[in-house]
Amino acid sequence: MKAVVLGAAGGIGQPLSLLLKTNPHITDLGLFDIVNTPGVAADLSHIATPAVVVGRLPPDDGLKAVLTGADIVVIPAGVPRKPGVNRDDLFKINGGIVKDLATGIASFAPKAFVLVISNPVNSTVPIVAEVFKKHGVYDPKRIFGVTTLDVVRASTFVAELIGTPGAAPDVVVPVVGGHSGVTIVPLLSQSTHALPADLSADAFAALVKRIQFGGDEVVKAKDGAGSATLSMAYAGAEFAGKVIRALKGETGIVAPSFVALAADAAGGKALAAEIGADLEFFSANVELGKEGVVKIHALGKLTGAEAELVKAAVPELATNIKTGVTYVLDKYEAEEKNPKL
Numbered sequence: 138m139k140a141v142v143l144g145a146a147g148g149i150g151q152p153l154s155l156l157l158k159t160n161p162h163i164t165d166l167g168l169f170d171i172v173n174t175p176g177v178a179a180d181l182s183h184i185a186t187p188a189v190v191v192g193r194l195p196p197d198d199g200l201k202a203v204l205t206g207a208d209i210v211v212i213p214a215g216v217p218r219k220p221g222v223n224r225d226d227l228f229k230i231n232g233g234i235v236k237d238l239a240t241g242i243a244s245f246a247p248k249a250f251v252l253v254i255s256n257p258v259n260s261t262v263p264i265v266a267e268v269f270k271k272h273g274v275y276d277p278k279r280i281f282g283v284t285t286l287d288v289v290r291a292s293t294f295v296a297e298l299i300g301t302p303g304a305a306p307d308v309v310v311p312v313v314g315g316h317s318g319v320t321i322v323p324l325l326s327q328s329t330h331a332l333p334a335d336l337s338a339d340a341f342a343a344l345v346k347r348i349q350f351g352g353d354e355v356v357k358a359k360d361g362a363g364s365a366t367l368s369m370a371y372a373g374a375e376f377a378g379k380v381i382r383a384l385k386g387e388t389g390i391v392a393p394s395f396v397a398l399a400a401d402a403a404g405g406k407a408l409a410a411e412i413g414a415d416l417e418f419f420s421a422n423v424e425l426g427k428e429g430v431v432k433i434h435a436l437g438k439l440t441g442a443e444a445e446l447v448k449a450a451v452p453e454l455a456t457n458i459k460t461g462v463t464y465v466l467d468k469y470e471a472e473e474k475n476p477k478l
């Protein structure tokens with residue numbers, strides 16, 4: 138089982154690589170970044186766990202060497218937010234980074250499962266899909282936007298609110314839609330742990346807002362030094378761990394992820410009917426298997442307030458998805474007109 142981290146020397150990349158190094162299923166861990174990967178790899182390689190760690194840089198075919206033989210590729214490469222910056226503002230830089238890395242994966246590890254962390258996820262996942270289509274290797278079952286941090290936050294905040302923070306690991310709240318602001322839709326009525334019956338409407342609205350804008354809390358607290366890294370590394374390792382277990386043949390694993398509805402034609406169609414829109418991507422609970430997405434789960438019964446949140450998410454998601462798709466198609470068109478680009 139070869140896992141690869143692209144952007145491995147960064148704020149997320151380093152702790153994520155550490156957590157993957159402790160995953161007993163991983164036998165090879167490839168680390169790629171434009172800086173510092175030899176050092177990070179040397180450091181991690183002293184940990185007495187099975188994974189053999191290799192760190193490479195761009196010169197000398199580093200990307201090709203790291204990606205060759207990969208089963209799963211996680212991408213946390215790209216710039217993070219600072220106060221006053223929204224996730225869409227990152228697109229200008231991160232769009233190009235993700236397009237280039239996706240081109241490498243399509244060329245050197247076209248069958249790998251790709252887990253996209255780089256923001257804005259609602260647009261970077263469509264970028265990977267378009268690059269794969271162009272290279273003739275697109276399989277919607279294998280491309281995932283990592284939205285696990287929203288679910289992790291929902292568990293923590295609900296456990297805090299019900300006064301039992303220790304229960305956080307057992308609290309499960311489906312979070313659907315996408316990964317930014319109003320596109321993050323917590324389905325609190327489906328929480329495994331009921332909210333206090335006397336919770337005021339204001340407190341409920343504040344909880345929803347905290348889950349939707351949890352990233353801002355960290356950006357503000359870090360005060361210019363970046364966004365969530367440690368909680369994201371935890372969430373990324375958790376999701377990657379589930380994908381790896383599914384790859385190894387375990388069945389019945391369900392995790393939320395931002396995926397193409399085409400990954401499960403029937404489930405995707407049913408979901409599109411539920412949300413009342415023909416979006417190409419949406420985050421929902423997804424059953425994982427050896428080939429990737431096995432089934433996209435329905436949202437299920439929503440309260441009136443949740444239906445309103447879904448309704449508010451749809452136009453923004455449509456715009457974000459279009460941004461990613463158009464960016465890649467425009468680049469390819471320009472390259473065709475001027476092959477020197």
Ligand SMILES: NC(=O)C1=CN([C@@H]2O[C@H](COP(=O)(O)OP(=O)(O)OC[C@H]3O[C@@H](n4cnc5c(N)ncnc54)[C@H](O)[C@@H]3O)[C@@H](O)[C@H]2O)C=CC1
Pocket residue numbers: 143144145146147148149150169170171172213214215216217218227231234237238253254255256257258283284285286287316363364365366369
């Ligand atoms: N999906 C999610 O829930 C979350 C996503 N993020 C996103 O993750 C991304 C990374 O965040 P941080 O790790 O905090 O940033 P960071 O700046 O600490 O690390 C990013 C790393 O990417 C590397 N990099 C840049 N261009 C590259 C390229 N072409 N190839 C390989 N590596 C390259 C940089 O050298 C750096 O080491 C950001 O876009 C951030 O918004 C952050 C938190 C949560």
Ligand SMILES: O=C([O-])CC(=O)C(=O)O
Pocket residue numbers: 217218224256286351352353355356364365
């Ligand atoms: O807020 C950010 O920019 C980073 C992120 O995606 C999150 O923490 O959910």
